[in-house]
Amino acid sequence: MDVSKPSDISSTIGIDSNSKQHGNLRRDIYRDRYLYMLLLPILVFYVIFRYVPMYGLVIAFKDFRFIDGIIGSQWVGLQHFERMFRSEQFFRIVWNTFILNVYQLVFQFPVPIILAILLNEMRRKYLKRTVQSLLYVPHFISWVVLGGILIAILSPSTGIINIILVRVFRVDPIFFMADRFWWVVVFIVSGIWKTAGWGTILYLAAITSIDPQLYEAAIIDGANKWRQIWHITVPGISSTIGILLILNVGGFLEISFEHIFMLQNQRVMRVADVIPTFVYRAGLQGAQFSYTTGVGFFQSFVGLVLIWSVNKVIKKTGGSGLF
Amino acid sequence: MKKITSLVFTAVLLLAVTGIVFAGGRREAVSEDTVSVMVYERGWAPAERGTMDDNDWLDWIREDSGLDIRMVPVPRWEVREVLNTQFAAGTAPDIINDFSRDTVANFQAQGVLAPLDDWIEQYSTSLRQYLADNPHLDPYLRFGENNEMYAVTTMRSQDSISGHLMWIRKDWLDNVGLDVPTTEEEFFAVADAFVNQDPNGTGQNDTFAFAADHAYMPIIEALYAVYSREWYVDDTGVISEARTQERLVDFFTFHQLANERGWVDPELVTDSERQRQRQLWVTGRAGIHFSGVNPPHYQELLANVPGAQLQPLGPFETRHGRFGLLQEPPAERFVALNRNIANPRAAIEYLDWLVDEGWFTLRFGFEGQHHEMVDGVPRTLLTGDQHNEQLRYAWDYILLQQWQLQTEWLPVLAADDPMSQEIARMRGEAIETQLAVTFRRDTPFRPTMQEILNFNDEFAPVFNDIMVEVQLGTVSPREAYQQAVSEWSRLGGESVQRIVQGWYNENREAWGR
Numbered sequence: 097m098d099v100s101k102p103s104d105i106s107s108t109i110g111i112d113s114n115s116k117q118h119g120n121l122r123r124d125i126y127r128d129r130y131l132y133m134l135l136l137p138i139l140v141f142y143v144i145f146r147y148v149p150m151y152g153l154v155i156a157f158k159d160f161r162f163i164d165g166i167i168g169s170q171w172v173g174l175q176h177f178e179r180m181f182r183s184e185q186f187f188r189i190v191w192n193t194f195i196l197n198v199y200q201l202v203f204q205f206p207v208p209i210i211l212a213i214l215l216n217e218m219r220r221k222y223l224k225r226t227v228q229s230l231l232y233v234p235h236f237i238s239w240v241v242l243g244g245i246l247i248a249i250l251s252p253s254t255g256i257i258n259i260i261l262v263r264v265f266r267v268d269p270i271f272f273m274a275d276r277f278w279w280v281v282v283f284i285v286s287g288i289w290k291t292a293g294w295g296t297i298l299y300l301a302a303i304t305s306i307d308p309q310l311y312e313a314a315i316i317d318g319a320n321k322w323r324q325i326w327h328i329t330v331p332g333i334s335s336t337i338g339i340l341l342i343l344n345v346g347g348f349l350e351i352s353f354e355h356i357f358m359l360q361n362q363r364v365m366r367v368a369d370v371i372p373t374f375v376y377r378a379g380l381q382g383a384q385f386s387y388t389t390g391v392g393f394f395q396s397f398v399g400l401v402l403i404w405s406v407n408k409v410i411k412k413t414g415g416s417g418l419f
Numbered sequence: 420m421k422k423i424t425s426l427v428f429t430a431v432l433l434l435a436v437t438g439i440v441f442a443g444g445r446r447e448a449v450s451e452d453t454v455s456v457m458v459y460e461r462g463w464a465p466a467e468r469g470t471m472d473d474n475d476w477l478d479w480i481r482e483d484s485g486l487d488i489r490m491v492p493v494p495r496w497e498v499r500e501v502l503n504t505q506f507a508a509g510t511a512p513d514i515i516n517d518f519s520r521d522t523v524a525n526f527q528a529q530g531v532l533a534p535l536d537d538w539i540e541q542y543s544t545s546l547r548q549y550l551a552d553n554p555h556l557d558p559y560l561r562f563g564e565n566n567e568m569y570a571v572t573t574m575r576s577q578d579s580i581s582g583h584l585m586w587i588r589k590d591w592l593d594n595v596g597l598d599v600p601t602t603e604e605e606f607f608a609v610a611d612a613f614v615n616q617d618p619n620g621t622g623q624n625d626t627f628a629f630a631a632d633h634a635y636m637p638i639i640e641a642l643y644a645v646y647s648r649e650w651y652v653d654d655t656g657v658i659s660e661a662r663t664q665e666r667l668v669d670f671f672t673f674h675q676l677a678n679e680r681g682w683v684d685p686e687l688v689t690d691s692e693r694q695r696q697r698q699l700w701v702t703g704r705a706g707i708h709f710s711g712v713n714p715p716h717y718q719e720l721l722a723n724v725p726g727a728q729l730q731p732l733g734p735f736e737t738r739h740g741r742f743g744l745l746q747e748p749p750a751e752r753f754v755a756l757n758r759n760i761a762n763p764r765a766a767i768e769y770l771d772w773l774v775d776e777g778w779f780t781l782r783f784g785f786e787g788q789h790h791e792m793v794d795g796v797p798r799t800l801l802t803g804d805q806h807n808e809q810l811r812y813a814w815d816y817i818l819l820q821q822w823q824l825q826t827e828w829l830p831v832l833a834a835d836d837p838m839s840q841e842i843a844r845m846r847g848e849a850i851e852t853q854l855a856v857t858f859r860r861d862t863p864f865r866p867t868m869q870e871i872l873n874f875n876d877e878f879a880p881v882f883n884d885i886m887v888e889v890q891l892g893t894v895s896p897r898e899a900y901q902q903a904v905s906e907w908s909r910l911g912g913e914s915v916q917r918i919v920q921g922w923y924n925e926n927r928e929a930w931g932r
Contacts, residue, residue, distance in 0.1 A: 162506045163530030163758065184910075185877050247689045273689045363688045363887055365880060378876055380500045383525055385507070 156390040176390040193370040208295030231293025243358025274363040306332035346403030455512040460492035463812040524867040527562040534567040542767040559750040572750040581853035582745035589728035591618035613706040628682035630700035635709040643670040652861040671896035712849040731849035743856035778820035
């Protein structure tokens with residue numbers, strides 16, 4: 097059932113992975129040398145673009161000046177981290193980032209799963225495909241465009257939403273983008289609208305790998321649709337859900353920069369100022385490279401701790417985990 | 420066969436990847452005499468003329484100066500971000516420039532700029548003479564502990580010294596029966612009348628008092644002398660920052676009233692490009708425009724509202740006195756050289772050429788083609804559109820210049836058609852109104868210590884929150900002021916103040932204060 101198990105991959109490309117030669121790594125590599133050569137460019141990519149740049153991280157412990165470069169700048173120990181932990185703003189942006197991510201996890205994460213299950217139950221193939229394509233469309237609209245559209249349709253004087261509210265429901269117009277509560281709602285809902293359709297792809301793939309015989313057996317046993325979904329579909333994709341959950345939690349202190357930057361305004365900064373926008377402001381605009389690298393480092397470190405803990409929990413509860 | 424195919428396939432993939440990697444690292448070979456020059460990218464270069472780094476004016480520059488000049492366009496509003504990245508990557512241009520002295524201070528502190536005293540002495544003639552003739556520019560050009568020269572500049576002309584200004588609809592004033600406001604009280608009365616008394620005569624409650632363009636915030640700050648990040652000196656010689664002044668109470672009152680009484684469009688907060696504000700103005704739904712000395716969107720406004728009459732509106736009297744709107748310091752563009760410059764002599768020669776003769780042609784074009792000389796003044800032969808197509812994109816190549824405008828020249832300079840003459844007349848009036856009241860600036864430029872930056876990272880968001888509460892009316896102006904002051908000291912503002920006080924005491928004599 098689990099699409100990510102190595103056995104599935106190797107069986108699809110016709111290699112017997114059940115041979116008991118685990119100890120002999122060199123022989124394995126020699127035997128699958130062409131496959132490994134295919135892997136090589138990817139490894140090179142990761143080394144050059146993901147690992148080599150990491151040496152720049154040392155500037156979090158230095159007082160980085162352009163003229164001295166990364167290697168030559170002076171060491172200042174934990175000075176930037178001291179400033180960070182003394183800073184009220186730092187706790188504000190960390191809290192904002194954290195809480196927005198919690199909302200996203202609670203409201204946004206389940207939506208693609210539900211959508212995928214619903215799509216899977218659709219009878220007519222062409223209808224299903226049409227709906228699926230329509231759901232993907234928002235994914236291809238950039239936040240820059242979408243931000244402008246949102247501000248326009250949510251405008252209290254000329255926005256369509258408020259016109260409906262006023263004309264049909266006879267309530268006062270709401271300035272969604274400038275209200276700290278409604279802004280968060282807009283942020284989450286717009287995130288769902290843009291990403292949910294695209295997110296169904298993985299779940300739909302997982303659902304197709306469920307053995308149809310299980311459904312047939314269930315139908316013979318008299319299980320209705322709900323029972324089938326609950327006892328076959330959901331357990332069938334649970335490991336996929338688990339892995340995506342781990343990845344999601346791992347990115348807990350990250351947030352899509354464009355998304356929040358385009359929607360931000362001065363009125364809602366108290367809830368909308370997050371780590372990436374702070375790093376942009378203080379780092380790129382204010383040239384405080386060392387300090388903001390420290391903040392970024394902290395963000396990655398928390399991400400690592402979270403990903404590791406959730407992985408542990410999922411494994412403890414019998415799931416397959418990420419590593 | 421299968422094996423060979425897969426081998427070839429893999430090899431091709433590998434080559435592709437490594438090829439991409441190494442091609443990225445290769446640098447273009449540049450000749451010794453090339454000088455690369457940063458230029459603002461404002462999207463002004465018309466497509467048929469080329470781009471900011473390849474067009475007919477640039478060809479002319481190369482030919483006339485005899486130097487191999489390459490332009491490096493940098494988005495106008497992202498100069499810091501882009502240069503930061505370029506300096507970090509070692510790809511920054513040889514000559515950089517910005518209107519902001521802080522930009523030079525920032526890169527000087529990063530150690531990437533070259534000290535200029537020796538090179539000016541060695542290589543320069545015209546620029547050296549110019550700087551010697553204008554010693555009052557000197558303090559603006561010196562940075563760092565050794566007080567060395569890291570930038571060169573030329574003087575602003577009075578039309579570019581006068582920064583922000585308000586424009587009021589004279590016909591609206593007549594409709595509501597009020598005079599041009601000169602005091603705070605009168606200004607508030609006009610604002611109320613513009614909102615409530617149907618000044619545009621549509622019979623509907625569809626007007627705002629203000630069209631709040633980008634200058635809205637800075638103009639209000641200047642009106643109460645609490646200009647953003649400016650430092651003010653009191654009678655006893657104590658220096659303190661704008662956001663701790665007692666005048667904030669009145670500044671906050673203005674903002675609170677503007678929101679409460681509907682003077683300003685509440686959607687200003689989400690109108691980051693000010694498109695709504697522009698629309699309000701040109702459709703005749705706002706009475707006071709916050710911008711600069713050029714009549715704002717005048718032709719567009721006339722097209723929609725044929726009877727519209729505009730008048731420049733200077734600062735009003737507050738209970739603390741009358742404070743001028745932003746006037747730029749005398750230094751115009753700050754031009755600095757990259758420390759890694761290969762050919763400083765060529766760069767200095769280029770600057771010499773600009774300050775000598777290059778600036779005039781880049782500004783006014785060729786005689787007979789773009790301008791004619793009338794009473795020693797270059798009168799343009801171009802309409803506004805022709806100017807945009809043929810000349811405007813050369814504007815930001817003029818890093819240094821010797822233009823000093825007299826307002827009486829404005830009608831001569833402008834094209835002959837009645838509209839251009841009308842705009843020139845209004846512009847002259849606006850510049851005089853603007854310069855009539857001096858902008859309060861107690862130090863010639865702002866202090867730029869790292870401590871101030873760090874402190875501001877903490878304080879600016881707090882102050883922003885206070886400002887939001889003021890606008891929402893959830894806190895009184897007096898309470899807001901007290902909050903600002905107590906937050907200032909709680910976050911450690913006093914130690915920043917001590918540093919700036921030291922800086923002021925050290926330099927006040929040199930500044931003649």
